[in-house]
Amino acid sequence: MTKVAVIGASGRMGSTACRALDAADGLDLVARLGRGDDVGTLASAGVEVAVELTRPDVVMANLRSCIEQGVSVVTGTSGFTPERLDEVRGWLAGAPGVCVLVVPNFSVGAVLLMRFAAQAARFYESVEIVELHHPGKADAPSGTARRTAELVAAARAEAGVPAAPDATVDSLDGARGATVEGVPVHAVRLRGLVASQEVLLGSPGETLTLRHDSLDREGFMPGLLLAVRRVRETPGLTVGLEAYLDLP
Ligand SMILES: NC(=O)C1=CN([C@@H]2O[C@H](COP(=O)(O)OP(=O)(O)OC[C@H]3O[C@@H](n4cnc5c(N)ncnc54)[C@H](OP(=O)(O)O)[C@@H]3O)[C@@H](O)[C@H]2O)C=CC1
Numbered sequence: 001m002t003k004v005a006v007i008g009a010s011g012r013m014g015s016t017a018c019r020a021l022d023a024a025d026g027l028d029l030v031a032r033l034g035r036g037d038d039v040g041t042l043a044s045a046g047v048e049v050a051v052e053l054t055r056p057d058v059v060m061a062n063l064r065s066c067i068e069q070g071v072s073v074v075t076g077t078s079g080f081t082p083e084r085l086d087e088v089r090g091w092l093a094g095a096p097g098v099c100v101l102v103v104p105n106f107s108v109g110a111v112l113l114m115r116f117a118a119q120a121a122r123f124y125e126s127v128e129i130v131e132l133h134h135p136g137k138a139d140a141p142s143g144t145a146r147r148t149a150e151l152v153a154a155a156r157a158e159a160g161v162p163a164a165p166d167a168t169v170d171s172l173d174g175a176r177g178a179t180v181e182g183v184p185v186h187a188v189r190l191r192g193l194v195a196s197q198e199v200l201l202g203s204p205g206e207t208l209t210l211r212h213d214s215l216d217r218e219g220f221m222p223g224l225l226l227a228v229r230r231v232r233e234t235p236g237l238t239v240g241l242e243a244y245l246d247l248p
């Protein structure tokens with residue numbers, strides 16, 4: 001049995017993760033932590049994998065504490081930038097054998113959408129991302145949208161695709177969205193939604209729209225359990241569930 005803790009256990013994702021972990025074979029959920037609980041006690045409680053599902057403003061302190069204790073981590077918390085990932089790599093350099101998996105999205109469908117978007121990106125002049133979430137979300141744009149934009153931008157750069165055409169010279173602040181690695185990203189917050197994303201691609205005479213919808217947080221659970229089961233196979237920092245999906 002792998003001893004697991006959830007940090008952020010009473011949140012929307014944390015509480016769903018606790019139910020899934022409780023029901024999972026081979027995983028023993030031994031600790032549920034919330035705001036004010038001491039993350040520094042995980043190793044002494046025998047925890048082998050911490051699942052971190054909190055907020056962008058607290059995830060880094062939790063990661064650092066886990067790494068210092070030698071506890072491996074799966075985090076789905078958003079807000080990771082290349083600079084933050086570098087900081088985590090720095091902490092891990094002094095902690096050989098500790099494994100950290102940063103998962104922008106646990107949904108297999110969302111991972112596939114990111115992959116398809118990167119594959120399509122070089123064939124189109126224009127690309128924009130629209131992410132749509134519940135209004136309780138703390139950050140914008142979503143971690144998934146940031147990651148998608150990075151993958152799309154890398155694919156376009158590798159293929160030598162020029163910047164997308166855009167004649168805008170006059171606009172209200174925010175009207176053209178945020179720019180992530182040169183890709184416009186638009187964030188919608190709407191009661192009734194869980195999490196959705198569209199990648200819009202266009203060239204003269206045609207458009208391609210890729211869309212994924214998370215309708216219930218249950219959809220994140222198969223990926224989350226896979227991540228908890230496999231994280232300790234990959235020492236150091238790994239980004240994305242695709243590391244364990246054997247995608248072509
Ligand atoms: N990768 C993925 O597939 C997914 C990622 N997410 C991401 O996961 C994160 C959590 O989302 P969600 O569950 O909706 O958010 P919630 O706000 O519902 O949950 C966050 C939880 O973290 C707790 N918390 C806050 N500060 C601390 C702290 N210092 N130590 C321990 N716990 C703390 C909060 O407690 P309190 O209520 O007391 O503030 C709350 O219970 C977000 O970044 C979100 O983007 C969400 C869904 C899927």
Ligand SMILES: O=C(O)C1=N[C@H](C(=O)O)C[C@H](O)C1
Nearest residue numbers: 078104105137142143144195
């Ligand atoms: O806050 C959420 O709900 C979600 N957050 C993640 C993100 O920021 O991409 C994953 C998913 O979109 C749900």
